Amino acid sequence: xxxxxxxxxxxxxxxxxxxxxxxxxxxxxxxxxxxxxxxxxxxxxxxxxxxxxxxxxxxxxxxxxxxxxxxxxxxxxxxxxxxxxxxxxxxxxxxxxxxxxxxxxxxxxxxxxxxxxxxxxxxxxxxxxxxxxxxxxxxxxxxxxxxxxxxxxxxxxxxxxxxxxxxxxxxxxxxxxxxxxxxxxxxxxxxxxxxxxxxxxxxxxxxxxxxxxxxxxxxxxxxxxxxxxxxxxxxxxxxxx
Amino acid sequence: xxxxxxxxxxxxxxxxxxxxxxxxxxxxxxxxxxxxxxxxxxxxxxxxxxxxxxxxxxxxxxxxxxxxxxxxxxxxxxxxxxxxxxxxxxxxxxxxxxxxxxxxxxxxxxxxxxxxxxxxxxxxxxxxxxxxxxxxxxxxxxxxxxxxxxxxxxxxxxxxxxxxxxxxxxxxxxxxxxxxxxxxxxxxxxxxxxxxxxxxxxxxxxxxxxxxxxxxxxxxxxxxxxxxxxxxxxxxxxxxxxxxxxxxxxxxxxxxxxxxxxxxxxxxxxxxxxxxxxxxxxxxxxxxxxxxxxxxxxxxxxxxxxxxxxxxxxxxxxxxxxxxxxxxxxxxxxxxxxxxxxxxxxxxxxxxxxxxxxxxxxxxxxxxxxxxxxxxxxxxxxxxxxxxxxxxxxxxxxxxxxxxxxxxxxxxxxxxxxxxxxxxxxxxxxxxxxxxxxxxxxxxxxxxxxxxxxxxxxxxxxxxxxxxxxxxxxxxxxxxxxxxxxxxxxxxxxxxxxxxxxxxxxxxxxxxxxxxxxxxxxxxxxxxxxxxxxxxxxxxxxxxxxxxxxxxxxxxxxxxxxxxxxxxxxxxxxxxxxxxxxxxxxxxxxxxxxxxxxxxxxxxxxxxxxxxxxxxxxxxxxxxxxxxxxxxxx
Numbered sequence: 001x002x003x004x005x006x007x008x009x010x011x012x013x014x015x016x017x018x019x020x021x022x023x024x025x026x027x028x029x030x031x032x033x034x035x036x037x038x039x040x041x042x043x044x045x046x047x048x049x050x051x052x053x054x055x056x057x058x059x060x061x062x063x064x065x066x067x068x069x070x071x072x073x074x075x076x077x078x079x080x081x082x083x084x085x086x087x088x089x090x091x092x093x094x095x096x097x098x099x100x101x102x103x104x105x106x107x108x109x110x111x112x113x114x115x116x117x118x119x120x121x122x123x124x125x126x127x128x129x130x131x132x133x134x135x136x137x138x139x140x141x142x143x144x145x146x147x148x149x150x151x152x153x154x155x156x157x158x159x160x161x162x163x164x165x166x167x168x169x170x171x172x173x174x175x176x177x178x179x180x181x182x183x184x185x186x187x188x189x190x191x192x193x194x195x196x197x198x199x200x201x202x203x204x205x206x207x208x209x210x211x212x213x214x215x216x217x218x219x220x221x222x223x224x225x226x227x228x229x230x231x232x233x234x235x236x237x238x239x240x241x
Numbered sequence: 242x243x244x245x246x247x248x249x250x251x252x253x254x255x256x257x258x259x260x261x262x263x264x265x266x267x268x269x270x271x272x273x274x275x276x277x278x279x280x281x282x283x284x285x286x287x288x289x290x291x292x293x294x295x296x297x298x299x300x301x302x303x304x305x306x307x308x309x310x311x312x313x314x315x316x317x318x319x320x321x322x323x324x325x326x327x328x329x330x331x332x333x334x335x336x337x338x339x340x341x342x343x344x345x346x347x348x349x350x351x352x353x354x355x356x357x358x359x360x361x362x363x364x365x366x367x368x369x370x371x372x373x374x375x376x377x378x379x380x381x382x383x384x385x386x387x388x389x390x391x392x393x394x395x396x397x398x399x400x401x402x403x404x405x406x407x408x409x410x411x412x413x414x415x416x417x418x419x420x421x422x423x424x425x426x427x428x429x430x431x432x433x434x435x436x437x438x439x440x441x442x443x444x445x446x447x448x449x450x451x452x453x454x455x456x457x458x459x460x461x462x463x464x465x466x467x468x469x470x471x472x473x474x475x476x477x478x479x480x481x482x483x484x485x486x487x488x489x490x491x492x493x494x495x496x497x498x499x500x501x502x503x504x505x506x507x508x509x510x511x512x513x514x515x516x517x518x519x520x521x522x523x524x525x526x527x528x529x530x531x532x533x534x535x536x537x538x539x540x541x542x543x544x545x546x547x548x549x550x551x552x553x554x555x556x557x558x559x560x561x562x563x564x565x566x567x568x569x570x571x572x573x574x575x576x577x578x579x580x581x582x583x584x585x586x587x588x589x590x591x592x593x594x595x596x597x598x599x600x601x602x603x604x605x606x607x608x609x610x611x612x613x614x615x616x617x618x619x620x621x622x623x624x625x626x627x628x629x630x631x632x633x634x635x636x637x638x639x640x641x642x643x644x645x646x647x648x649x650x651x652x653x654x655x656x657x658x659x660x661x662x663x664x665x666x667x668x669x670x671x672x673x674x675x676x677x678x679x680x681x682x683x684x685x686x687x688x689x690x691x692x693x694x695x696x697x698x699x700x701x702x703x704x705x706x707x708x709x710x711x712x713x714x715x716x717x718x719x720x721x722x723x724x725x726x727x728x729x730x731x732x733x734x735x736x737x738x739x740x741x742x743x744x745x746x747x748x749x750x751x752x753x754x755x756x757x758x759x760x761x762x763x764x765x766x767x768x769x770x771x772x773x774x775x776x777x778x779x780x781x782x783x784x785x786x787x788x789x790x791x792x793x794x795x796x797x798x799x800x801x802x803x804x805x806x807x808x809x810x811x812x813x814x815x816x817x818x819x820x821x822x823x824x825x826x827x828x829x830x831x832x833x834x835x836x837x838x839x840x841x842x843x844x845x846x847x848x849x850x851x852x853x854x855x856x857x858x859x860x861x862x863x864x865x866x867x868x869x870x871x872x873x874x875x
Contacts, residue, residue, distance in 0.1 A: 007798050007833070010805055010821050015618035015702045016769055017673065019611065022623060024771060037595030045679055046636070046687050061461040062286075066468070072639040073649070074683060080638075100595045112642050119625050127595055134580060135536025135591035142590060157585035159270025159577060161285035167534070167577035169585055188534060191573060205534070220775040228781075232622040232660035234669050235781040235817075241772065 021240045022121055022229055025217040026104045029123045032147050036140070038102040038125055043087030045106055046078050051086035056164040057192045071108050071118070080108035083210065085164060088126045092197035097204045098129035104213070117226060121213035126189065128199060128206035134167060134188055137207040141171055141186055144209070148216060149173055156180065165208055166190045181219065184211045242475075244378075245360040246278045248294050248353075254306035265304050268584045271297070279361070287568040289482025293381030296565070303550045303582045311353075311379070314497035321510035323452075328399035330516035332422050333434070336398065336456040337489040337513040339496060340389060341369075343449050347503035353379070354499060369444045369451040372499050374475075381565075382455060382484055382492045383476035385432060389450035391442040394427040398434065400462075405430055410443035415470045422462045424454075435463040435480040437472050450508075455493050457486040486519050487564035522562040526555060527572055534576035536591045537583065547582040548575070607677050607755050610693055612767030613724050618702055619673040619695065624656035626678070634682030651682050653694035654752050658735065661696055665744050668786050671700035673712075677755065694752040696735075698744075705824040705836075717749045724765040725758065786817060786842035789857055795833040797869025804867055808837050811863075813856050817842045 019027070030040060052058075053065055071080040087103035104123035112118050127140075138157065145155050154174040162168045165187025172180040186209035191201035199206075214226050221240070223229070228236055246259045257265075259275065266273055266280070271291065273282045282297075290296045298307045321340050327333060346368050350358065357375045358365055365371050369386040377383045405417045407430050417423070417433065424432035431439040435458040444451060458480045467477040493511060500506060528541040545555045554561040562569045569575065580588060611621060627638070627646030635648040650656060653676050664672050675695045682688050697717060701707035710716075717732045735748040795801050809819055816839055823836030839860070841853050864870060 007801070007826060009826075010705070010801075010824055010835070012706060013704050013820065015671075015704065015707075017615045017617070017619040018621065019615065019771065020621040020623050023621060025775075027771060034598075037597045039598035044687075044689055046681055046689075061464050066465045071641075073636050074639075074687075076639055078687065098596055100598060110640065110642065117625075118627065118642055118646075127593075129596075131533065133534060133536030133591065134576075134585075135588055136593040138585075138588060139590040139593045140595075156267070158267055158272065159285075159581045159585060161270075161287045166571070166573040167580050188573065188576075191571065221778045223778045224780075228778075230623060230625065232624070232663060232674065233667065233781060234620060234664050234672065235667070236778075237620045237622070239778055239781075240776050 016241055018237055018239075018241045020229075020237070021217050021221055021223075022213055024240065025220065026121055026123060026213050029144075029148075029211060029213070029216075030102060030104050032144065033102045033123070033125055036143065038100045038127070041087055041091045041101045041103050042105070043081075043084070043090050043103060045081055045108070046073065047081040047086050048078055051089050052079055052081050052083075055089045055193065055196045056085055057190050057196070058163045062163065069110050071110055082109055083107050084122045084124045085208075085210070088124060088208070089193075089197060092126070092128065092194075092199060097199060097206075098127075100127040101125065115226060117214075117230065119230075120226075122210055123213060124208065124210040126206055126208045128189065128194065128204050130204055132188070132205045132207050134207075137169075137186055137188065137209070140207065141184070141209065144211075145171065145173060145183065148220070155183075160185060160187075162187055164190050164193050183216065184209055186210070242282045242284070242292055243361055244280045244282055244294065244297060245356075246280060247360065248356065249280075249298060249301070252294075252298055252307055252309055253301065254308065257305065262301070265301060266297075268586075269300050269303070269581050271300070284482075286482055289479055289484060290381060290565040290567075292479050292482065293377070294379050296381045299552050299565070302552075303547055311495060312498050313491060313494040314501065315494070319510040321512040323396065323512055324394065325396045325512075325514070326398070327514055327516065328397060329422060332400065332459050332462045333398055333456050334459075334516045334519075335486050335489060335514070336454065337493055337511060339453040339455070339493040339511045340509065341451050341453070341497065341500055341506055342389075342508040343500060343504035344507055345504055346447070346449060351502055354502070367444050367446045367448060368503070369448055369453070369500075372496060373453065376492060376496055376499065377475065377479070380488065380492050380495065381479060382488050383435075383479050384492065384496065385438050385454045385476070386444045386448075387431070387438070387442045387452045387454065388444045388448045389452045390448075391431075392426065392452050397425045399423065399425065401430075407433060408440045409433070409437045409472065410440050411437065411472075412440060413472070415472075417470075421466070422458065433466065433470070434458055436466045436470070436474045436477040453493060453496055455489045457484060457489075483567045485565035489513060519564060521564075522570065523559045524562065524569075524572065524575060526558050526560055530572045531576045531579050534573060535580050535583075535588060537580075537588055539579055539583065544579055547579055551578060551582070553578075606758050606763060607691070607693065609763045609765055609767065610724070610755070610758075611675075611677065612769050613763075613765045614673075614675050614695065615769040616767060617673070617720060618671075619675045619697075622657070622660055622674050622676050624650075624653070624660070624676060624678075626650050626681075628655070634684050634688070636681055636683045636687070649681050651680060652752055653678055653680060653692055654696065654733075654735075654750050657694055657696035657750065658740070658748070661698055661748065662740060662742055665698075665742060667783070668788075669699070670746075671703055671712075673697040691755045692752055693755050694750065696748065696750045698746045698748045703818075703820045703822070703838075705821045708822040711746060712749060713747050714749050717751055721751065724763055726764065728758075780844065782817075782842050782844040784843055784845075784847050786840050787848060787853055789839045789841065789853065790822065790836055791839070791857075791861065791864075791872060792823065792834060792836040793864065794871050794873050795835060795869060796831065796871075798833060800867050800869050801833055801835065804835070804864060804870060807864060807867070808860065811860060815841050815843045815848060815852065815856060 084103045091101040102125040157169045160168045160170040168187035171184050189206035194201040273280045373384045373386050402420045408414050422434040423430045431442045463480040467474045528544050552563040626649045628650045629645040631648050632651045641647045677693050680690050680692050697712045701710040714732050721730045732751050818840040822838040825834045
């Protein structure tokens, strides 16, 4: 018979939980951007129209301000921020250039279908200094995309439109299936926005960018249906240890 | 907006392929998909000027030689006598009316009018409306056609702010509410300006005399109306994005030309109202600034060449912005024009060096808490803040998606209870969840708290040491004492009385304000790290699962590891989870008892007992092939 002392009980597989894949992706991107020199700042999810729209050169007539696109609260005195950009406005009002901020978190838009949720996550960044230009923005975007998707990924810049950047661009990557997938929006900070934040736009220029976390998490993890992230299903969550 | 490739290419001397043109459209920022020979365009909201054949050709002219070759009626026109008054000139500073009478209605269409309907597979309506729709496609300027027989009396353009019934030409009855810009005839509303005309004055298949309205409406007056009244309106889509205020004469003369291609015009007259001139916007030529913005080195000659091709007039050091480009106001706007012409992808990168900021340990406390909970088997969840029921201080959403999402939650725990029940319904018997989130309430202003909420129920863990232990109040209290030994925690037992469940396990929860802790008081060194790789997700099954336990008796201790290796690595499409739930060494009987739990679930079908038995029997057979192992009772 075997010697009892030789027996080792089975390895005790201590259950570990998991970070939510959206928070994990957000943390990963924030960590990456801080390694580039950005400072993390936070701001409220309940915002004023002034910070969410006016300061960002989003005119009263812009469709995004309509009741069918934005959630308003407390008799329209406030709203649920539609992007994390107002955090950067608050940051620019507090500090003088050169400045480089990122902010990440929940944002809200009045959508609810198979591809859009009323709550989703963004990480946005802004860098303001003397002589910041579009060619430098491209360098930064290449660094971000290569860090996320590898150095061999093919990407393209397309002209786009955001009221708070000019010129504006959207960036696509080429999927393995040969399809272009939109990854982020970016541009040079509209001088009107700098002036709104008491920054001399003749002396300083800035670049800004924003990424939708769900979109990137879906691509990186191979999740097809965005709604899976928010069902809190343990079979789903346990795959992201 | 759908635009046929051949409607574009017929005006381009170089006759590019559809792929070549597609690449150039992307370079210009005009996103699209190609369906056969049709471009399905998606324009950015600042480029209302591109919502037409001519608009797109104006942009493509930066790469190609474009000849519009669209004939217009050039003769002098009589003045139309119309009893019209504009009471809202700020909303509609320019408006023209053209009256046409034709001898007969054409049975077939010719040339570009025919191609428009054929190539895009569109349904015809009536002659004048068809011409109007085509003209909007060609020029970008919507026009509205009234049957002239119905226009008698005083025609007014004005703003109303009262509830009013209105029947559209699409036979849809709507109630106008709030402020609306309308046309009225003898005090009856006949047109919701810039959105849709009314039934009472619309053209029909026998209309031979038409009054064509061609107007510029301020986008602010039109935005949101089509959504508000649930009306599909191409006109409002264009007016919302801004049309060319200076194009009316040319557009109406083109209207005459198109009509004259199909019928003899017996009579025609025109009247225009313009309350103010549109000043030409001028921006100084400053190529140095353009190069500073882009980080490029474009010559002044090349820069001006690009702008000229795009319709800008450069004279005496000033760039005159064409009336159709209301989006161009600053040097940055012009830099984007130059960058589009160069191609964003053709602009070489320039190395960026962001001065390093001092790295702060952002959210150190909550990250420590997160990893502590992870190490103890908790899963992080994220919930929507919208809830159906109000609670003390809850913030009401003015325009909720539905009545189930009218308020913002004032606690996280209720969301976690929903998550817990969701997982219990999926036969999970060990549930440990947490969420960290801002929670808002209203009391003398908006208050924000950063909260951690934890919920747990069922088995402590899925291993042989924790399998028989049930989560209780003590479990959670002891757990948090480990990381915050000097704090007292108000762990709650949540009643299942009002919950839709038959499960009896105790539910324990804890919700705390994270800002009440300081990093110094957290005594924990996390074991877990953020995953270095991004796990590939495997679709999950919502089909029912079944559990099977197998308990073994091992007399030959040396075979224990062999059994574990066999079972814990057993592969089957219908086995979701395997773990050791029991382990006991009976020294007296010189025997090891070890139990394995198998969870069976298919991703495709609900499993029947025969399918489960098949795999179960295979497991049993393979394990019993190991000498010195038995399954008591088998």
